[in-house]
Amino acid sequence: MGKAFGSEPLGKTLYNGKRPRRRREWRGLRDTWYDYTRWLYYLFILGKFMMKPNNFKGFFRYRWMSNYLAVPDFMDRHTEGLRGTALRLAHEGIGLIIIDMTISLTDIFKADPEIGNDTELSKKMVVFDENMMSTLMGGFRNLKWVCYEVPAIYTSSFMCQDGVMHYVDKTQEYGVPGDVCPMPAAELGAALEDDLPKIGVCAIQCNTTCDGSLMGGGLMARSMGIPTFQLASPIRHRQESVQDYAADEIYNAIKFIEEQTGEKYDWDYLFENMDRFNQETKEFLEWLEINKSPYPQLLGATLGFYRYGEYMAAGGRSPIFLETSKKITALATKAYQNKEMACKEYRHRAILWGVQAAYYTAFPNWLMNCWGIVPINDMLCCVSTEMVSTTDKRQALLDLGYLYENMIMRSRSNGGYETGVEDLFRICEQMNVDMVIMYVHIGCKSMAGYHGLFEEEARKRGIHWIWVSHNLMVPLDGTRRDMRTEVNRYMRTILKEEPVDPSLEDFDDSLCW
Amino acid sequence: MKDLKHLYYFEKLLEESYNDLCRKGQEDGNIAIGHVCFQIPEPLLNLPGCFSTRLRAPRTGSIEMGTYYMSSTLCEACRAYLERAIEGGFNFLDCILAPDACAQMNRCVENIEHQNLINKETFFVTYADVPMKSDETALKHYVKQMRIRVLEPLNEHFGIDISDQALRMAVKEQNEISRLISAIGDYRKLECPKITGYEFAVFCLASYVCPKYLIKDKLKETLEELKTREPDPADKYRIRAVMVGSEIDDPEFIKLAEECGALIVADRFCFGSLPGRQEIELTEDEDALTQICRTYLQWGKCPRFFNQEKVMERREYVDYLAKEYQADGLIYEQIKFCDYWGYERAAAFHIMDEEYGYPVLSVDRPYAVRSSGQLRTRIQAFVERVEMKKLAAKKNGRAE
Numbered sequence: 001m002g003k004a005f006g007s008e009p010l011g012k013t014l015y016n017g018k019r020p021r022r023r024r025e026w027r028g029l030r031d032t033w034y035d036y037t038r039w040l041y042y043l044f045i046l047g048k049f050m051m052k053p054n055n056f057k058g059f060f061r062y063r064w065m066s067n068y069l070a071v072p073d074f075m076d077r078h079t080e081g082l083r084g085t086a087l088r089l090a091h092e093g094i095g096l097i098i099i100d101m102t103i104s105l106t107d108i109f110k111a112d113p114e115i116g117n118d119t120e121l122s123k124k125m126v127v128f129d130e131n132m133m134s135t136l137m138g139g140f141r142n143l144k145w146v147c148y149e150v151p152a153i154y155t156s157s158f159m160c161q162d163g164v165m166h167y168v169d170k171t172q173e174y175g176v177p178g179d180v181c182p183m184p185a186a187e188l189g190a191a192l193e194d195d196l197p198k199i200g201v202c203a204i205q206c207n208t209t210c211d212g213s214l215m216g217g218g219l220m221a222r223s224m225g226i227p228t229f230q231l232a233s234p235i236r237h238r239q240e241s242v243q244d245y246a247a248d249e250i251y252n253a254i255k256f257i258e259e260q261t262g263e264k265y266d267w268d269y270l271f272e273n274m275d276r277f278n279q280e281t282k283e284f285l286e287w288l289e290i291n292k293s294p295y296p297q298l299l300g301a302t303l304g305f306y307r308y309g310e311y312m313a314a315g316g317r318s319p320i321f322l323e324t325s326k327k328i329t330a331l332a333t334k335a336y337q338n339k340e341m342a343c344k345e346y347r348h349r350a351i352l353w354g355v356q357a358a359y360y361t362a363f364p365n366w367l368m369n370c371w372g373i374v375p376i377n378d379m380l381c382c383v384s385t386e387m388v389s390t391t392d393k394r395q396a397l398l399d400l401g402y403l404y405e406n407m408i409m410r411s412r413s414n415g416g417y418e419t420g421v422e423d424l425f426r427i428c429e430q431m432n433v434d435m436v437i438m439y440v441h442i443g444c445k446s447m448a449g450y451h452g453l454f455e456e457e458a459r460k461r462g463i464h465w466i467w468v469s470h471n472l473m474v475p476l477d478g479t480r481r482d483m484r485t486e487v488n489r490y491m492r493t494i495l496k497e498e499p500v501d502p503s504l505e506d507f508d509d510s511l512c513w
Numbered sequence: 514m515k516d517l518k519h520l521y522y523f524e525k526l527l528e529e530s531y532n533d534l535c536r537k538g539q540e541d542g543n544i545a546i547g548h549v550c551f552q553i554p555e556p557l558l559n560l561p562g563c564f565s566t567r568l569r570a571p572r573t574g575s576i577e578m579g580t581y582y583m584s585s586t587l588c589e590a591c592r593a594y595l596e597r598a599i600e601g602g603f604n605f606l607d608c609i610l611a612p613d614a615c616a617q618m619n620r621c622v623e624n625i626e627h628q629n630l631i632n633k634e635t636f637f638v639t640y641a642d643v644p645m646k647s648d649e650t651a652l653k654h655y656v657k658q659m660r661i662r663v664l665e666p667l668n669e670h671f672g673i674d675i676s677d678q679a680l681r682m683a684v685k686e687q688n689e690i691s692r693l694i695s696a697i698g699d700y701r702k703l704e705c706p707k708i709t710g711y712e713f714a715v716f717c718l719a720s721y722v723c724p725k726y727l728i729k730d731k732l733k734e735t736l737e738e739l740k741t742r743e744p745d746p747a748d749k750y751r752i753r754a755v756m757v758g759s760e761i762d763d764p765e766f767i768k769l770a771e772e773c774g775a776l777i778v779a780d781r782f783c784f785g786s787l788p789g790r791q792e793i794e795l796t797e798d799e800d801a802l803t804q805i806c807r808t809y810l811q812w813g814k815c816p817r818f819f820n821q822e823k824v825m826e827r828r829e830y831v832d833y834l835a836k837e838y839q840a841d842g843l844i845y846e847q848i849k850f851c852d853y854w855g856y857e858r859a860a861a862f863h864i865m866d867e868e869y870g871y872p873v874l875s876v877d878r879p880y881a882v883r884s885s886g887q888l889r890t891r892i893q894a895f896v897e898r899v900e901m902k903k904l905a906a907k908k909n910g911r912a913e
Contacts, residue, residue: 175859177877179586179850207645207819211615214645215856218819230820232651235613236642241661245644245654252650416613416640417623445587445852449620452582453627 003028006344011503058109067163070513081369085335086342093306127200135315138273161359182473184216202260237405246401277316297332300364347372354439357470370504413446538724547609556683564724569762589880591621680801705744710777714764750776758846788812
């Protein structure tokens with residue numbers, strides 16, 4: 001029990017087979033105090049959020065809102081075992097996402113005809129698809145980007161492991177097969193259940209991650225009741241020949257929004273936002289450089305969550321993200337210079353490839369704490385790091401087109417062997433890793449198609465390859481414990497290793513949030 | 514009905530991927546192009562000096578190797594094709610020109626390529642990015658992709674003539690086949706159809722997997738034969754149905770449905786004739802490639818087209834077919850694990866029933882269906898349901 005990493009057996013002290021944790025983690029006086037004050041801050045943010053009448057009504061109107069009761073636990077899960085800078089980086093990064101989410105939900109409920117009924121606000125809102133970048137909205141000074149599928153489904157599932165299973169069930173009752181990806185299935189389920197707000201003046205849908213996502217969006221358009229534009233981003237996005245089409249589609253989407261809202265696209269405003277976006281990208285590249293070293297700092301869930309929020313949702317429009325990014329860089333650089341660790345032992349450096357389980361986003365923390373496997377980079381963070389032009393309109397369209405082709409997940413699930421397989425091993429070499437944790441998302445057809453090729457390539461290069469099965473938002477199909485067992489088996493039977501923290505090897509968290 | 518003269522011949526052809534006519538096509542000096550999706554217009558693959566054959570895996574047994582490489586949650590058709598490639602069944606191909614239309618078929622082709630399964634030295638694969646919408650922006654992109662991913666590689670690798678004139682010749686040949694297939698298919702519209710869904714599926718499928726110039730004569734003879742063929746009585750089949758859905762590259766599935774009493778009068782599925790076997794109309798005021806691509810964009814009924822106009826068009830088209838072919842019900846089918854048709858089928862089950870008034874059977878199925886008792890039971894139950902409905906309607910009509 002103390003300030004050192006791994007000073008207490010987390011499996012025994014935190015988990016008791018029930019929903020709440022046995023007690024808070026003791027991290028030494030300084031870190032515990034910091035962590036506790038941050039934890040109180042989140043409670044304060046949530047309390048403040050609930051004090052607003054619209055939000056209070058929204059809480060009782062939408063079933064998925066109950067998942068947000070687990071926000072404090074969510075933070076505890078993603079800071080488990082962390083100390084010092086690693087703890088602070090997690091709070092800086094993930095904490096901002098929580099604050100951003102409350103702002104977004106406040107706007108949604110205010111505009112919702114069943115709650116705040118602010119029709120003027122609703123008329124300024126453009127609804128975007130799930131997993132779709134908001135970046136092109138950077139040129140509409142007076143419009144609001146909104147994506148209600150994110151708080152309703154995507155982050156809901158992060159907060160509470162079985163939080164969206166009800167919606168998946170509804171989609172299956174409707175007749176959609178159980179083998180499709182649960183994310184679009186849950187979104188469709190929420191639409192079928194009339195559990196999504198009817199807001200916005202128009203909507204942009206996109207062929208984001210996969211075939212299932214595209215189809216779910218198509219059906220959802222029926223229930224939106226507003227004009228929708230389908231932005232078709234090219235699939236073979238590494239081919240030079242598709243870039244003009246990508247840019248043209250961005251242009252068509254902009255024209256559509258202009259027609260529906262009467263707003264004019266403000267290129268200067270876009271360039272201003274893209275300049276910020278570019279600076280954020282530069283900060284991100286710094287973090288990757290640090291992670292290539294023997295003292296990586298921004299790891300696992302911290303890196304993943306923050307990058308998602310910054311790259312996909314904020315899209316350069318929010319100054320606070322750049323400020324936070326700079327703060328993160330400063331913290332990480334200092335920690336690197338001081339040769340600080342993020343867990344007790346660094347035994348293996350790993351890339352997490354495939355899609356993470358939304359119901360177990362704290363899995364990377366477990367990898368570090370239990371086995372000393374350091375998640376150096378995550379497939380979802382391996383997105384475009386190209387700069388967007390801030391001077392030339394056509395070039396900016398081409399750059400935006402490329403960004404949309406390289407949205408999180410899509411950049412790897414689309415594009416073929418080159419992006420899904422070849423790039424992985426190139427990144428392994430760059431990041432100096434010896435292990436790949438390969439998520440087998442049961443409903444994801446894109447990565448599953450490379451199953452044999454992955455194994456053959458890993459074998460050729462002598463990289464440890466651990467398959468970890470899950471079903472994204474349906475924990476029943478592959479529980480958190482099942483996921484851990486797959487790693488445990490490999491570590492024990494193939495590598496003959498003993499865990500860093502044996503109490504974490506097997507414990508029951510099936511009832512936890 | 515008396516057996517059609519050439520039915521057995523075509524059935525035998527369909528028993529192999531590398532059938533006798535593909536062999537003959539190559540002996541005649543043509544290049545064999547592997548084709549995996551409707552999204553690459555057939556005339557581009559059937560230019561003078563080459564022919565296309567759409568990949569399929571007839572008489573599939575175990576697909577264990579395909580499953581290892583692509584996992585057990587992917588489309589069985591794709592796994593079966595990969596298995597067939599591993600077995601060497603596609604070694605005759607000179608190239609595969611594939612679109613990246615669905616992730617699963619793309620992975621299948623990528624596995625074929627990266628495992629070096631086809632041992633010809635000159636063999637190559639290209640992947641075209643094909644649009645998911647059908648507007649002018651998409652058309653421009655489509656034309657560009659077809660030029661650089663299909664035509665130019667054919668010219669560079671094999672010296673195939675890709676001129677406008679050559680394209681027009683290919684269209685002319687395809688139109689000839691399409692006219693024959695459509696004329697044969699029109700006999701399904703009759704009250705007592707002169708051809709069954711199964712028989713038609715055999716002829717139509719052959720037109721996708723054999724060099725077209727080698728089947729022309731037999732199709733012509735079949736058409737002549739149909740003119741005088743004595744049909745079965747109207748009550749031989751209990752209902753008439755439109756088959757809608759994903760790939761059916763084995764007519765046995767149609768046979769199974771017909772054995773259960775559902776005559777398949779229209780084939781709105783991949784490998785079917787609706788659409789795909791209509792004539793491509795070319796004018797002189799625009800280049801042939803653009804016109805061909807525009808036609809295929811308009812024809813495209815795959816659920817991957819996700820703009821709302823196309824979504825509506827798909828339903829309207831099925832409604833049109835059901836009326837035109839006097840169908841009593843719709844069978845929506847998909848090969849298990851197909852994301853596109855998984856959603857499309859589920860939605861159609863509700864929409865085509867509630868908004869268009871058709872009884873709908875919605876089924877997912879394995880790739881090889883021959884011995885599926887489960888499917889048989891589902892179709893039988895559907896036939897009974899539709900039959901009861903017809904009887905009730907008749908009774909009500911009489912009472913009124």
